[in-house]
Amino acid sequence: MPAPEVRNSSDQEEYFGIEKDAAADGSHLLHATGTADGATASTSAPGLSGNHMTSSWWWRTRSLNAPSPVQQFGPCGRIMKNSAMVMQIQDPASQRLTWYKPPLTVLVIKKVSDASVLAPFVYLVDWLLQEKNMVVWVESAVLEDAQLNENVRFKAIRDKLVTFKDGRDDLTDRIDFIVCLGGDGTLLYASLLFQQSVPPVMAFHLGSLGFLTPFRFDNFEEQLTSVLEGHAALTLRSRLRCVMHRRSDRKHEAKTLEADPDGDARPAANSILVLNEVVIDRGPSPYLSNIDLFLDGKYITSVQGDGLIVSTPTGSTAYAAAAGASMIHPSVPAIMVTPICPHSLSFRPIVVPAGVELKISVSPESRNTSWVSFDGRNRQELFHGDSLRVTTSIYPVPCICAQDQISDWFASLADGLHWNVRKRQKCLDELSDLTASGSEDTLDEIENMKLYDV
Numbered sequence: 001m002p003a004p005e006v007r008n009s010s011d012q013e014e015y016f017g018i019e020k021d022a023a024a025d026g027s028h029l030l031h032a033t034g035t036a037d038g039a040t041a042s043t044s045a046p047g048l049s050g051n052h053m054t055s056s057w058w059w060r061t062r063s064l065n066a067p068s069p070v071q072q073f074g075p076c077g078r079i080m081k082n083s084a085m086v087m088q089i090q091d092p093a094s095q096r097l098t099w100y101k102p103p104l105t106v107l108v109i110k111k112v113s114d115a116s117v118l119a120p121f122v123y124l125v126d127w128l129l130q131e132k133n134m135v136v137w138v139e140s141a142v143l144e145d146a147q148l149n150e151n152v153r154f155k156a157i158r159d160k161l162v163t164f165k166d167g168r169d170d171l172t173d174r175i176d177f178i179v180c181l182g183g184d185g186t187l188l189y190a191s192l193l194f195q196q197s198v199p200p201v202m203a204f205h206l207g208s209l210g211f212l213t214p215f216r217f218d219n220f221e222e223q224l225t226s227v228l229e230g231h232a233a234l235t236l237r238s239r240l241r242c243v244m245h246r247r248s249d250r251k252h253e254a255k256t257l258e259a260d261p262d263g264d265a266r267p268a269a270n271s272i273l274v275l276n277e278v279v280i281d282r283g284p285s286p287y288l289s290n291i292d293l294f295l296d297g298k299y300i301t302s303v304q305g306d307g308l309i310v311s312t313p314t315g316s317t318a319y320a321a322a323a324g325a326s327m328i329h330p331s332v333p334a335i336m337v338t339p340i341c342p343h344s345l346s347f348r349p350i351v352v353p354a355g356v357e358l359k360i361s362v363s364p365e366s367r368n369t370s371w372v373s374f375d376g377r378n379r380q381e382l383f384h385g386d387s388l389r390v391t392t393s394i395y396p397v398p399c400i401c402a403q404d405q406i407s408d409w410f411a412s413l414a415d416g417l418h419w420n421v422r423k424r425q426k427c428l429d430e431l432s433d434l435t436a437s438g439s440e441d442t443l444d445e446i447e448n449m450k451l452y453d454v
Contacts, residue, residue, distance in 0.1 A: 064091055064093045065092065095235075095405075096232065096234060097234050099230050105137060106137070106177045106178070107190075107199070108125055108137070109139070109179070109180045109186045110138075110142065110180075110181040110182055110186070111181060111206060114206075117181050117182055118145070118148055120204070124179065124181065125154075126153060131221075136160070137161070137171075137175060139163065139165070143158065166193065172194070172197070177199055177202070178199050178200065178202070179202050182204075182206050183205075183206070185207070186203065186213070187399070200232075200399075200400055201397060201400065202400045203215060204220065210412075210415070212412075214403075214408045232401065234400060235330050235331065236396040237275060237313075237314045238313065238330070238333070238396050239273045239275050239312060239392075239393040239395060240310065240335070240391070241271055241273055242272050242274060244270050244382075245388070245389065246386050247384075272378060274312075274315075275375060275397055276312065276314060277318060277375065278375075279319065279340075280307050280382065281308075281340060281371055281373075282370060283369070283371035283381070285368035285369070287368045288304050289306060289307050289308070290302060290362070290363040290366035291360055292362070293358065293359075293360055295356050295358055296356050301347075305343050306340040306342075307340040307341075308338070308339055309323055309336070309338040310335065310358060310360070311335070311336045313331075313334055315336070317412075317417065320336055320338045325338040326351070329406075330405075333354035333355075334351045334352065334353065334354050335351070335353070335358065335390070336350075337351075355392065357389060359390075360388045360389075361385075361387040362382055362383065362385075366384070
């Protein structure tokens with residue numbers, strides 16, 4: 001497929017992103033490898049230095065969304081038309097960050113109790129204050145770090161920081177941009193702080209696993225400048241809205257469950273949004289969990305085992321993966337239901353549509369209660385007669401990509417989880433050379449190769 005002609009500098013700049021929206025034939029130009037702004041030293045975009053496509057560029061001819069199915073089936077059958085059910089879904093590959101006004105306030109979240117993060121934290125905060133003239137927010141507990149307060153450079157900027165206390169101060173509509181320094185826990189903490197709309201999040205890998213933190217800190221000035229100028233692709237990581245319904249609050253349940261056209265635009269007081277998963281387990285009890293699972297009000301099954309994990313696609317690579325679930329790309333609209341050590345040989349993890357409502361309750365026959373935790377926090381007991389309702393939230397976490405949605409995810413699988421790492425199988429030519437003579441000496445050589453081939 002021929003590349004469209006690049007007519008001016010603005011067209012050239014569009015090539016150095018994750019996709020090209022303006023192609024006349026509707027196809028997309030994606031970059032395979034490179035830095036945060038998509039540029040590489042060895043290759044260039046087509047049209048900038050010739051008419052031939054380089055090996056690092058290719059055309060995306062399809063959306064990341066599935067194609068719209070045909071509406072007619074055979075000579076007579078077709079889908080009944082219903083205008084109320086028509087939805088326009090944006091292609092995830094075209095999701096790019098734009099600022100409709102310059103960002104002025106930035107929240108910096110750092111990994112706690114880690115001395116290796118202190119120096120990058122000070123450099124970043126100083127640079128944001130001095131070079132970008134931004135208002136920098138940090139958690140008040142950060143200023144209590146003894147090692148940090150011994151840093152001479154930090155002492156000069158300490159009084160310029162704005163602080164907040166977790167659980168007391170509301171950050172809604174106060175923060176324009178979030179920068180995380182550390183591991184995946186910093187991103188989960190950012191999700192916890194913002195229980196409605198979340199500002200764009202840029203996460204730097206300074207922790208252990210770093211599955212959700214695609215950026216490296218080496219050239220943070222260049223990468224942050226590019227993002228603040230609006231040159232960034234986004235991955236919208238869906239969250240789950242979890243609402244606890246207590247038996248003692250049954251008189252208020254009818255009001256809580258009234259249809260709300262705005263979804264969780266006005267969240268209930270006892271609701272919480274999770275980025276990874278909500279876990280229901282047997283707690284300290286020696287007995288099996290006996291948990292009833294309902295989907296859109298219909299009974300599905302009872303879980304008899306250690307518990308149940310309800311996770312987002314983002315959480316599919318966390319606890320759910322350890323429990324044997326499949327790993328799902330964060331752009332796939334879905335909810336995962338994974339049993340924990342089920343006492344059944346046929347209970348496999350399932351994936352359900354993102355638009356359903358799940359209800360989890362303790363079975364009336366259960367010998368014990370259950371315990372619920374939300375992204376590993378806020379652990380509370382689920383008693384007989386209580387229920388937990390889980391739906392997909394309308395407030396995702398907009399995570400900034402280092403390259404693009406596809407490259408970032410597979411890079412995390414390879415670097416963080418060593419996905420599909422295996423020694424390469426030898427080709428037939430190598431073996432045929434050794435086995436052609438059929439002599440005992442050659443067979444001895446094969447055995448020796450097996451011993452020393454590590």
